[in-house]
Amino acid sequence: ERSSNPRGAGAGAGGGGGESRVPEIRKDSVQNRWVIFSPARSRRPSDLRSKFSTSTGNPPDPHSQNCPFCLGNEHLCAPEIFRVHPSHSAHWKLRVIQNLYPALSRDELPVQPEQVDDESSSKTSSSSSKIGNNKVAGFGFHDVVIEAPFHSLQLLDLSPAEIGDVLLAYKKRILQLRSYHSIQYVQVFKNHGASAGASLSHSHSQIIALPVVPTAASARIDCMKQHFEQTGKCNLCEVQVDDLLIDESAHFISIVPFAATFPFEIWIIPRDHSSHFHEVDNEKAVDLGGLLKLLLRKISSQLNDPPYNMMIHTTPFHINPSCLTYTHWFLQIVPQLTIVGGFEVGTGCHINPIFPEDAAKVLREVQL
Amino acid sequence: ERSSNPRGAGAGAGGGGGESRVPEIRKDSVQNRWVIFSPARSRRPSDLRSKFSTSTGNPPDPHSQNCPFCLGNEHLCAPEIFRVHPSHSAHWKLRVIQNLYPALSRDELPVQPEQVDDESSSKTSSSSSKIGNNKVAGFGFHDVVIEAPFHSLQLLDLSPAEIGDVLLAYKKRILQLRSYHSIQYVQVFKNHGASAGASLSHSHSQIIALPVVPTAASARIDCMKQHFEQTGKCNLCEVQVDDLLIDESAHFISIVPFAATFPFEIWIIPRDHSSHFHEVDNEKAVDLGGLLKLLLRKISSQLNDPPYNMMIHTTPFHINPSCLTYTHWFLQIVPQLTIVGGFEVGTGCHINPIFPEDAAKVLREVQL
Ligand SMILES: Nc1ncnc2c1ncn2[C@@H]1O[C@H](COP(=O)(O)OP(=O)(O)O[C@H]2O[C@H](CO)[C@@H](O)[C@H](O)[C@H]2O)[C@@H](O)[C@H]1O
Numbered sequence A, B: 001e002r003s004s005n006p007r008g009a010g011a012g013a014g015g016g017g018g019e020s021r022v023p024e025i026r027k028d029s030v031q032n033r034w035v036i037f038s039p040a041r042s043r044r045p046s047d048l049r050s051k052f053s054t055s056t057g058n059p060p061d062p063h064s065q066n067c068p069f070c071l072g073n074e075h076l077c078a079p080e081i082f083r084v085h086p087s088h089s090a091h092w093k094l095r096v097i098q099n100l101y102p103a104l105s106r107d108e109l110p111v112q113p114e115q116v117d118d119e120s121s122s123k124t125s126s127s128s129s130k131i132g133n134n135k136v137a138g139f140g141f142h143d144v145v146i147e148a149p150f151h152s153l154q155l156l157d158l159s160p161a162e163i164g165d166v167l168l169a170y171k172k173r174i175l176q177l178r179s180y181h182s183i184q185y186v187q188v189f190k191n192h193g194a195s196a197g198a199s200l201s202h203s204h205s206q207i208i209a210l211p212v213v214p215t216a217a218s219a220r221i222d223c224m225k226q227h228f229e230q231t232g233k234c235n236l237c238e239v240q241v242d243d244l245l246i247d248e249s250a251h252f253i254s255i256v257p258f259a260a261t262f263p264f265e266i267w268i269i270p271r272d273h274s275s276h277f278h279e280v281d282n283e284k285a286v287d288l289g290g291l292l293k294l295l296l297r298k299i300s301s302q303l304n305d306p307p308y309n310m311m312i313h314t315t316p317f318h319i320n321p322s323c324l325t326y327t328h329w330f331l332q333i334v335p336q337l338t339i340v341g342g343f344e345v346g347t348g349c350h351i352n353p354i355f356p357e358d359a360a361k362v363l364r365e366v367q368l
């Protein structure tokens, strides 16, 4: 059990005049959810540093004998899909492999789909007359991206160009997955640290290709569409930056979103309108690699190397071309600093103790 | 870091012929979300027992000097709202108090609401022209229910009638909160165990009254409405039980839902149609108390006293009376056995290694 230490009531984190703040409920108009910003529940900045640092407790282990993802242990892995092997290098730099325990099956399956939903999340069964009759076969792909050959390297240790190579590997794999006409959506994600879900410490990410459009993606499209219908503009092209800005690069901006679900949540948004992550080119990938590296280093130094999740939010493959005007991909980073409790599970509404303006200020001003 | 032990691939948990199972994607047609059921990711039943047992490591501590919720420490607490004090007893049996670090403010607040949404989750801002302009004042109530006077008692240790008293305390408080016309929704929830969010081990639950309808509640109404429009029936009155049943009582049934988001998730559903939890009467409260006690004891014995969350899903206060025909409250119990990773955060779609039929069989057949 955690101790029952009183929280530093009333004070916003990281300075910035949070002292007199009252709670506020904000609507995330990209993801369609309410978030409660609650200064009375904020801890002092030092308390918000992660209690689950991923760097302590793990001895530096440059080549683990048992790690299936290490260079030389390829035989411990499920089959390779492709590798990146620079001509000037003696070994591979990254590999995309099948997941040994895949959530979905690569084989077309015998289960009879009784009902396949269309892209709109707000529509459910139209053919089934009883609760619980909606299912589709668990067809899909589940891959692992081994981001570096050595156990000691984390994503933030790679150069911008090397991180760019990881991003381009996602792109290459997404383009392959797009050729399966029953695949609707691809989720790229990374778990770093045990409490963010990582079961292996060797730096890796995952790619899951789904035969359905998940609720979060269709809710996003609905929100973006509504904004477009009201304003004629893309919600994320128009994003208000002001005091939410963290850093910028040639092609991307990084912000703490106005209604951040989690403390110190970060979005990296392409400046130019783009619906699909897989439209990223080589130059933009390196540029994004540099910005991502900077933000991961800032999080690590400011928040005690916390566990984190990284997600790429792109647009479903088979979408009406008219929707491309208002769908805009972005990358989300979520440090794991708080615990989800019954209120969040029950309502889908999160309590965030840190105002986004305060989090952005801290991350903008970190000295590395 | 967790070890990288291979998962028991292919075998469904708890017997029941899961060996040849292939993955399946099911739609939860009450909560509108997809769930992936993935036998390849299932652990053996013994592995699914909680690694975070809440009973080990906490020395039995019948009266903690420092615990604000213990009998005799009332002066350490925020103000009391009411207490239950049976005439034949020398002391209180439960107390409802203000939360010392409330997420919302009881005072009407000066923040100008720029936009207040109506009850439909699928509608976002209609007045604001930029992302991030939607906010409402953080007005609301945040209470704590101290379920027992003694530190050593957990909810499952109480008698059915005593658990009934806890449920009736929720009801009484909800009826009080209903008198505030700006309160739209009340979420009752319980966190048990540190990894389920509990910061204090003394048995307690919480009540948060919100000035908005959270997304999860409006998504539920939309789903139930659609089912009603198609079938003329209430989705939960009609719920298919079959091999999903765990236990029944005079007024309630308990099931593992067809598209359970989490392994061993349980729903307790009133047999008779009822939109609002606060319609529960004294007899039903004791009946529900008995069923809840049974299920909590089954989870504890079968899954190694896991952390869990309990949520009551009711209907918003100010709802069009025509909706009452198809809204049906239920109680949800979620043992914390898996970790939410980037896939779930990104998509809202969860990966559940245990088929609901297998989980229901295990819980139906537990010998206590
Ligand atoms: N002396 C006192 N008098 C009155 N009240 C007192 C008190 N001392 C402590 N409290 C309150 O008692 C409550 C105990 O609640 P829990 O331990 O179930 O979870 P908590 O709300 O801390 O956060 C968990 O649940 C919330 C909601 O799900 C998540 O946001 C969060 O991340 C998770 O850790 C706390 O809210 C605390 O503020």
Ligand SMILES: Nc1ncnc2c1ncn2[C@@H]1O[C@H](COP(=O)(O)OP(=O)(O)O[C@H]2O[C@H](CO)[C@@H](O)[C@H](O)[C@H]2O)[C@@H](O)[C@H]1O
Pocket: A068, A076, A077, A078, A097, A098, A099, A100, A101, A102, A144, A190, A191, A196, A197, A198, A199, A200, A204, A206, B004, B338, B339, B340, B341, B342, B343, B344, B351
């Ligand atoms: N030799 C080998 N060859 C190929 N692949 C191998 C392998 N050994 C292990 N793997 C795979 O490598 C992956 C490593 O992934 P992570 O550690 O990031 O999270 P995991 O998927 O275990 O679960 C986390 O993320 C998911 C998705 O968010 C959550 O459902 C879950 O609860 C959370 O713990 C695992 O999926 C594993 O199956």
